[in-house]
Every structure is written in structure tokens, then in C-alpha cells.
Amino acid sequence: MLKVSCNVSNGQIHALAQCAFLGRCTSTIRNKDAIWCRPLRKPPVLVRAVLSERGGAGSSSGVLGSDRVVGSGSGSLADRLRLGSLTEDGLSYKERFIVRCYEVGINKTATVETIANLLQEVGCNHAQSVGFSTDGFATTPTMRKMHLIWVTARMHIEIYRYPAWSDVVEIETWCQGDGRIGTRRDWIIKDYATDQVIGRATSKWVMMNQETRRLQKVSDDVREEYLVYCPRELRLAIPEENSSSLKKIPKLEDPAQNSKVGLVVRSSGSSKSFNQFFEYVFDPFQPRRADLDMNQHVNNVTYIGWVLESMPQEVIDSHELQTITLDYRRECQHDDIVDSLTTVEPVEDVTAVSELQGNNGSADVKEYKEDLPRFLHLLRLSGDGLEINRGRTVWRKKPAR
Numbered sequence: 001m002l003k004v005s006c007n008v009s010n011g012q013i014h015a016l017a018q019c020a021f022l023g024r025c026t027s028t029i030r031n032k033d034a035i036w037c038r039p040l041r042k043p044p045v046l047v048r049a050v051l052s053e054r055g056g057a058g059s060s061s062g063v064l065g066s067d068r069v070v071g072s073g074s075g076s077l078a079d080r081l082r083l084g085s086l087t088e089d090g091l092s093y094k095e096r097f098i099v100r101c102y103e104v105g106i107n108k109t110a111t112v113e114t115i116a117n118l119l120q121e122v123g124c125n126h127a128q129s130v131g132f133s134t135d136g137f138a139t140t141p142t143m144r145k146m147h148l149i150w151v152t153a154r155m156h157i158e159i160y161r162y163p164a165w166s167d168v169v170e171i172e173t174w175c176q177g178d179g180r181i182g183t184r185r186d187w188i189i190k191d192y193a194t195d196q197v198i199g200r201a202t203s204k205w206v207m208m209n210q211e212t213r214r215l216q217k218v219s220d221d222v223r224e225e226y227l228v229y230c231p232r233e234l235r236l237a238i239p240e241e242n243s244s245s246l247k248k249i250p251k252l253e254d255p256a257q258n259s260k261v262g263l264v265v266r267s268s269g270s271s272k273s274f275n276q277f278f279e280y281v282f283d284p285f286q287p288r289r290a291d292l293d294m295n296q297h298v299n300n301v302t303y304i305g306w307v308l309e310s311m312p313q314e315v316i317d318s319h320e321l322q323t324i325t326l327d328y329r330r331e332c333q334h335d336d337i338v339d340s341l342t343t344v345e346p347v348e349d350v351t352a353v354s355e356l357q358g359n360n361g362s363a364d365v366k367e368y369k370e371d372l373p374r375f376l377h378l379l380r381l382s383g384d385g386l387e388i389n390r391g392r393t394v395w396r397k398k399p400a401r
Contacts, residue, residue, distance in 0.1 A: 079129075084122065086129055091231045092174035093126035096192055099167045107398065109162035112308075112321050116157065116301045119187050119201055122171045130229050140225040143207070148216060150205045152300040153182060156245035156325045157201040158238065161191075168192040176230045180217055182206040183226070186237035200237045202245055213331065249327055249390045252341055252378035286337045298332040303389050307377045310342040311393075315373065319395035322372070326391040330381075337382035345374040345392065372396055 084095025103114040127138030138150055163169050170192040178184040182205050189199035207216045238245050293299035303326060308316075332338065377391035 082125060084125055084129075086126075087172070091229065092172055093122065093129055094170055094172045095122045095125055096168055096170045097121075099163050099165055099169065101165050104165045107162065107320060109164050110167075112157065112159065112324060113301055113304055115159060115162075115189070115199065116155070116304055118169070118171060119157070119173070120299075120301060122173050122187070123175075123185055126173050126175075132226075140222055142219070142221045142225060147210045148207045148222070149210045150183075151208045151215075151297075151331075152203060152328050153206045154204040154325070154327050155201070155300060156203070156238070156323070157199065158245075158323050159189075159199045159321065161196075161198040162320065163191065163198065169198070174231055174235060175226065176234065177218075177223060177227055178204055181215075182218060186235070188237050202236070202238050244323060244392075244394070245325065247325070247392075249325060249392050250376065251387070251390060252343055252376045287332060287334050289334060292334060300326075300328060303328070303332075303379060306338065306340050306379055307342075307389070307391050307393070310340040310377070311375065312342075315375075315395060318397060319373070320398050321393060322396045323394040324391065325393075326389055328389055329387045330389075332379075332388050336388075338388065339378075339380050339382050341378040341380070343376050345376050 082095065083097070084093060086093050097118055099110050099114070103110050105111040124138060132138050132140055139148065143149070168191075170190045171187055172190075173185060173187045175183055175185045185203050185205065187199075187201040188197060189201070190196060191198050207218055207222070208214065209216055240246055287298050287302070291298045291302045304324065307324075307326070308321070373395050375393050375395075377389075377393065378387065379389040379391075380387055
């Protein structure tokens with residue numbers, strides 16, 4: 001049964017007819033809210049077409065994901081229902097997502113982990129759309145033969161405005177070569193209703209042998225397999241000039257102002273200033289089985305939550321995350337015990353901070369301000385202190401709601 005809003009134009013109804021429902025109905029029920037159409041026979045796929053207020057009369061863009069014809073056709077069921085497709089030139093991929101209630105946090109907006117998971121999802125769907133493997137994260141035929149996988153080396157995310165529950169976001173992604181040892185993937189996040197850019201991200205990936213767990217250079221065979229789907233000229237979601245995405249993250253040395261090596265907080269001190277000393281004591285913890293992904297290690301998104309667990313509560317209460325940069329240095333397995341350390345980045349080490357300019361800008365160079373506090377982070381193995389991950393975060397005051 002197809003539900004269609006009564007307040008739609010003839011052009012939008014025509015676009016909906018692509019779903020192979022309209023025109024094949026045995027009966028129609030109309031009320032003030034919707035038209036319900038019963039199909040003559042069981043359709044190949046049962047969907048509810050969602051109309052966007054953004055679409056105008058006669059425009060197929062009035063149907064969310066209308067570039068996908070739902071019904072019989074090539075591709076898997078997931079391919080036909082997914083609200084995404086390659087762009088016209090075939091060199092990038094766009095997909096739309098509705099923010100679910102379980103993806104929002106205490107601020108009633110999507111969490112940064114939700115954003116990062118969507119970035120990973122659209123990247124994997126992009127790879128699937130060009131025929132790469134579904135049994136690994138975007139592995140090419142040559143990679144599968146050689147038991148190679150992609151692993152994240154660096155991730156940088158800038159969020160200008162967090163989407164709320166039921167908001168629709170559109171994410172565009174593309175990949176490009178990055179020297180002899182890896183590749184890069186970029187994303188642009190838009191509010192689908194307004195077409196405004198609300199976030200950007202960039203990342204670097206390297207190849208690892210899934211059996212030996214050792215890094216390996218990208219061979220010419222692998223490079224030829226994926227470069228055919230990449231932009232011919234360098235395209236950056238975040239301009240590199242004056243960008244914090246390239247800035248080196250210094251190693252955080254003990255003692256950190258905040259540390260998290262467990263889940264139970266026992267605070268031994270507090271402070272009203274971000275620049276004063278904190279001391280927290282926690283019980284040890286280790287990754288859950290649910291933290292592992294199909295590559296048999298802790299997924300890169302999980303590290304974001306671990307990093308943020310050691311943030312001072314007063315920052316969480318008054319600020320929201322604006323930028324996060326993570327360098328991945330070591331795998332984490334299920335039996336590892338992890339410490340999370342956080343400290344305020346010294347003002348003398350900060351030469352600039354990112355400040356949102358308009359709706360579509362990435363960043364502009366401004367002097368350091370206390371209302372945009374920066375923190376350095378370290379994830380390490382509890383026993384021998386080996387680095388797993390180091391990071392930097394920038395925070396802004398929460399908007400009035």
C-alpha cells in the first residue's frame with residue numbers, strides 16, 4: 001500500500017508513478033491527510049514514498065531518493081531501496097539519511113558518533129555501487145586475493161550545525177589517491193531541506209594484510225582498480241590552506257589533566273576554568289565484543305566515544321564538539337585494556353582555531369579564544385602504555401535552544 005500526501009502536485013504524482021504502484025490500484029481511499037492506493041497485485045518491493053517540501057511542481061526532486069526506481073530491476077534489494085546513487089559523472093556518490101531517534105544524544109541532536117557512522121556507511125555504499133566487495137570495507141578484487149583491507153590512518157571532522165531527530169541529511173563522498181602508501185576520502189554533509197553545508201570531513205587510509213596485520217604499500221594493480229572512479233583533478237572537501245586537518249597532533253605526556261581507564265567516575269577535584277588542573281580516577285575497562293567490526297578489530301568510530309569519555313563534564317555541559325582530528329597508530333583488540341587521557345592544549349601551542357564563516361565555509365584563521373577551548377587526547381594500552389590513538393578536539397558554546 002502506498003501512502004501519498006494529498007497536498008502534492010501532478011508532477012510529484014507523476015514522479016511517484018515510477019514506483020510501479022500508481023495506475024495499478026484496485027481501489028483508492030482518500031482522507032484529508034493522504035491517498036492510500038492498493039496495488040492490483042503484490043508489488044516486487046513495498047515502500048512508502050516520502051515527499052520533501054523542497055521539491056516543486058513537476059520536479060522529480062520532490063520525491064526523497066527519486067533517482068532510484070524501486071521495483072524490479074538490476075541490483076540487490078538494498079540497492080533499490082537505498083536513497084543514494086553515483087553522481088552524473090560517476091566520480092562521487094550521494095546518499096540521503098533520516099536521523100533516527102536512537103542516533104541523537106543529550107542535546108537532542110545527532111551525536112558525533114552518528115555523524116561518523118554515516119560517513120563510514122556512505123563510503124562503503126559508494127564502494128559497493130562501483131562493484132567493490134561487501135565482505136570488507138571497500139576491498140577491490142586484487143585486495144581480496146591478497147587478503148588486504150583498508151584501515152583508517154587519520155580522520156578529521158568539522159561540524160558546523162548538528163542535525164536533529166527526523167532531519168534529512170545528504171552526504172556526498174569521493175576518494176582519491178594519496179601517494180604510494182594509501183588513499184584519501186572526503187565528505188560534504190548538507191541539510192537536504194535547505195541545501196546548506198553543515199559539515200565536512202576528510203580522511204586518510206592505508207592498506208593492511210588481514211592475516212599478518214602489517215601495513216602494505218598500495219600496488220599498481222589496486223591503484224588502477226579504484227582510481228578509475230576518482231576525480232581526475234584534486235578535489236578537497238576542506239581546503240588545506242590554514243586548515244587544522246593537517247596540523248600535527250603532539251603526543252600527550254603524563255600526567256594528563258583528565259584520564260579515563262574505566263567506566264565509573266570518582267572525581268577527586270573540579271574546576272571552573274578549563275586551564276586549571278583536573279584529576280580523575282577510574283576503574284579499568286576493555287573493548288566490548290560489539291566494538292569489533294568485520295575486520296576483526298575495534299572500529300574507527302568507537303575510538304571517538306572513548307576519546308570523549310575523558311572530557312571534563314563542565315565542558316560537555318556548556319559546549320558542543322566543533323572539530324575532531326584523530327591519528328590512528330595501533331590496532332585495538334578485544335582483550336586489550338585501554339586508558340583515555342585528555343588535557344587542555346596549551347595556549348602557546350595554539351596558533352589558530354577554526355571558526356565557522358557562513359553556511360558553506362570550512363574555516364577561517366582567528367586568534368585563540370577561551371570560548372573555543374581545545375583539548376589533546378591519548379588512547380593507550382593500559383599495560384605497556386603503547387599509543388593506540390592521539391587526537392585533538394575544538395569545542396564551541398552550545399547554541400541557545
